[in-house]
Amino acid sequence: MQATVAHLKKGQRGIITDVSSIYIPLKLLEMGCLPGNFVELVQVAYFSDPMYLNINGTHLAIRKETALHILIDIL
């Protein structure tokens, strides 16, 4: 199964391989959520939702349902 950002454990890093643009709004892409960039899970709230990420140096939080659509290779 292809790993997604939702599979990351706290402190783990990955490289974004693909984002499905139907589910991921342009705004998130503009904040750096693009193939080739790294992503790190900084902190999680209850039930890992939302997820506090470091994407390409930008710190942001998204919900798990969005994280499921960002495909990655876990490092």
Add this chain to the structure above:
Amino acid sequence: MSKQINVALIGNPNTGKTSVFNALTGLNQKVGNYPGITVEKKEGICKLSRGVKAHIIDLPGTYSLNASSLDENVVIELLLNKNDKDFPDVAVVVSDVENLKRNLLLFTQIKDLEIPSILVINMADRMRYKGISLDIPYLEKQLNTKIALVSTRKNYGIDELKELISNYRELSTVPCMNASEIDKDYFDGLRRAFPDQLLYKLWLVITQDVNFGKTDRNEIDPVADFKTKSKSELKRLQQKETIKRYQFINETLKKGQIIDLSTAKDLRIKLDRILTHKVWGYVIFFFILLTIFQAIYDWSSVPMDFIDSTFASLSEWTKNALPEGTFTNLLAEGIIPGLGGIVIFIPQIAFLFLFISILEETGYMSRVVFLMDRGMRRFGLSGKSVVPLISGTACAIPAIMATRNIESWKERLITILVTPFTTCSARLPVYLIIISLVIPDKRFFGLGYQAMTLMLLYLIGFGAALGSAMILNKILKIRSKTFFVVEMPNYKLPLLKNVALTVVEKTKAFVFGAGKIILAISIILWFLASYGPGDDFNNAEEIVATEFANQNLSEDEIEQHVASQKLEHSFLGITGHAIEPAIRPLGYDWKIGIALVSSFAAREVFVGTLATIYSVGSDDEETIKNRMAGEVNPILGGPLFNFASGISLLLFYAFAMQCMSTLAIVQRETNSWKWPILQLVIMSTFAYIIALIAFQVLK
């Protein structure tokens, strides 16, 4: 006029754009609205060298020129409309040295619009701390721009920026990259179809979902020889464009920016380990809230008492110093107490905005959004609803405007509908005066009963908001994409200047905005209270004289009886008596009734109204509070403001929708009358029922 340079400040959120604006303009700034919409428009004047002035607009923060909200739309509308009187001669793009990569995305877009641009790299004082070094000449060359390294905190770079603005004519207008390579055929076709238009401008107009007021989209559609694309194709192209821009930025920064991670220190990680912790994060948030409310209550009581008594003496002094007559009475009994009713809010409002702006400035508010999202979703809200709900403790109007960054329409609508339940500052004076009358001034383990009652009322407000959100979430059948993204900015010490300006600005807006209504209502009330129809009012002296003929009253006592006879039979008294049957079960008399009715214009009128009613005809120098304490319940006897009627009033004000300005803003933000009318009817009915139950149980 010709010497004034139009400058637009543009930048991502959290880049310190407003600090740069404050540093450039100082106190020479004003806040208004863009015509027809409620987006805040901040502009100011900056003096440059040689007598040249710059007119500076602080545009709303945006991540790119692809607008997804009303606020961001303002940015594009201005940049695309050359005929706008504010169209910038020069764009100052503010970026944060720690997020340069992301910030440059917007910069490359603005360069494509061929507007002369300056790049401000802000928070430059953090470079060494973060191990960042920049090759400025290289970056300037690659980006075709001039760069100003600025630190508003350490106060440098602003003069250089001003110098660059004065010499804006020397700036290059050549784009720094060519984004049209992503689909050569398409853009070539576009260029051929509209040879005299700027390519990137066309592209922006084509791809925006939002409505453009002034920019006419129709001029693009009818051309036949140009093949248009479907929506999803356009979206894919936008994605490609973003990737393309990042490629260019990455290339540029690879040489122009060196980050030595070994010397970088990261406070963020350490702080976030605690502040966003699953347990400690919430505990800390709760204690911060508790501290804020205790502080507001304790710190503002002294200036409030002072203001209250000052206005009472001022009123008395006016009466004695000026010649007797209608005008003196209007001044002493209508206008001065009315003004006092406005000024008395200033301390609490200032403190509230002080705390809220500190929470925002430090970056802590985003952590609250993160912590609360999961919990709020259960109520059909978003983590971002927390910001409106907290700002709602100052005023529902800016709070409802702050819902604009909530991505999902359903979550946003619910937030708008429930925000008026939170205890706004206009409720505060009502609460404070009633609490001080009916709750004993005692302490329990250092916490005052009065402060705890206030805290409880705030909790009731939040509880009502959450409860009704949950119900709305069940009832409302709106399908909308639930999407959520919030930036977690770096922690920063709040800049005193920014905080102070926010506090002054917001307090001023409140005092002058609400002040007008309060003053107008005070004057109207005074007239209604000072005149009346028929014999009962006009022959009050004779009636009293006959009634008390054989009781041997002193002159003062007779005067008092005349005054109350007059008030009771004035236009105001008649109105009050007419509604008394409806409010008697709640424990109120006709005077409170009048205050209640006038509060539907705005809650804060309550204290001012009572002040006006009680000061009409009374001569002694008394504070509003003492006058209220002296009121006797005409039917039950005992003080009118006792525990039962006091609690009933508190609860009525907690739930009722008594603010015309809020209703107006809800109408504008939801673009429908349905929601504000529902709000008014449902909230007020609920308030009546709860107040009724409270009084009947407690009396």
